[in-house]
Amino acid sequence: xxxxxxxxxxLFRKEGQNVTLSxxxxxxxxxxxxxxxxxxxxxxxxxxxxIVNDFxxxxxxxxxxxxxxxxxxxxxxxxxAQKNPTAFYLCASSVTQGxxxxxxxxxxxxxxxx
Amino acid sequence: KQEVTxxxxxxxxxxxxxxxxxxxxxxxxxxxxxWFRQDPGKGLTSLLLIQxxxxxxxxxxxxxxxxxxxxxxTLYIAASQPGDSATYLCAVYNNNxxxxxxxxxxxxxx
Numbered sequence: 001x002x003x004x005x006x007x008x009x010x011l012f013r014k015e016g017q018n019v020t021l022s023x024x025x026x027x028x029x030x031x032x033x034x035x036x037x038x039x040x041x042x043x044x045x046x047x048x049x050x051i052v053n054d055f056x057x058x059x060x061x062x063x064x065x066x067x068x069x070x071x072x073x074x075x076x077x078x079x080x081a082q083k084n085p086t087a088f089y090l091c092a093s094s095v096t097q098g099x100x101x102x103x104x105x106x107x108x109x110x111x112x113x114x
Numbered sequence: 115k116q117e118v119t120x121x122x123x124x125x126x127x128x129x130x131x132x133x134x135x136x137x138x139x140x141x142x143x144x145x146x147x148x149w150f151r152q153d154p155g156k157g158l159t160s161l162l163l164i165q166x167x168x169x170x171x172x173x174x175x176x177x178x179x180x181x182x183x184x185x186x187x188t189l190y191i192a193a194s195q196p197g198d199s200a201t202y203l204c205a206v207y208n209n210n211x212x213x214x215x216x217x218x219x220x221x222x223x224x
Contacts (some may be wrong), residue, residue: 006157033212042118042203042214043158050210090157100146100165101207105158 003027004106006091011111013085021076021109023091032074033092033103036060043090049074050096078111085113116141118206120215127194128223135189135218137204142182144206149178149189152201152217161202162189194222 004025013019025032031050035043045058049068063082068074074093078085091106117140127133137147146165150158162171162178164187170179177190187204203217 004157035214040216042216043205044214045212048210056210088155092158100163102146102148102160102163103205103207103212104160105150107157108155110155 004091004093004104006089006106006109008109009107011109013111013113015113016080017113018077018079019085019111019113021078021089021091021111023074023076023106024072025074025091025093025104025106026072027093027104028071029093029104030071030096031094032068033094034058034064034066034074034076035090035092037088037090037108046076046089078113085111087111116144116206116208116211116213118204118213118215120202120204120218122218123216124219124221126221126223129194129196131194131222132190132192133194133220135191135202135204135220137187137189137215139185139187139206139213141206141208142185143208144182145208146206147178147180147187148205148207149176149187150203150205152203154201158203191220194220196222196224198222 007022033048034046047066049055065077092103149161164180175192201217205214
């Protein structure tokens with residue numbers, strides 16, 4: 001089955017530790033995105049990548065880092081510099097060339113930092 | 115900067131009712147508008163996508179309309195069922211920028 005996988009589903013970390021969230025897609029999509037969702041708010045874009053080895057900051061990139069070494073993978077690292085890291089993180093992907101740019105989402109990772 | 119608003123924030127209806135969810139956006143220069151469903155603790159499932167040149171899209175009991183000039187979209191759900199209970203989000207896309215509303219939490223009571 002084609003789709004987007006995120007792991008783990010739940011993640012717990014102590015304050016001051018970096019943590020990496022996994023996102024893998026087998027849809028052959030060029031573009032991948034990371035969003036953060038907080039209660040009562042819409043999704044906010046952290047980073048996006050339209051092609052391998054290239055990525056751009058979104059609205060709330062501070063305290064986060066990403067890499068795009070393979071088309072299928074777009075891991076997100078939440079660093080200790082992120083002031084409020086506890087949130088629900090969603091990864092998405094889309095086709096970019098001559099398409100509708102419809103976005104498809106993974107199941108999400110809930111990160112809790114104490 | 116594009117802003118997306120969804121009203122109401124929550125809606126409760128009895129089973130069988132037809133209902134309308136609203137989405138408004140401030141900048142009419144959009145490439146497309148997408149409606150999603152989100153169940154608690156889950157990711158987003160795409161329901162309907164309307165391109166900027168289209169007026170509506172239909173899938174089963176769902177119908178989404180788009181009026182770019184007024185900055186509005188509606189999601190119509192016919193003959194609602196308890197399984198329709200979820201949060202519904204709309205999002206507008208343009209130039210690598212996708213903006214989401216905060217969603218409408220729908221409860222359909224048996």
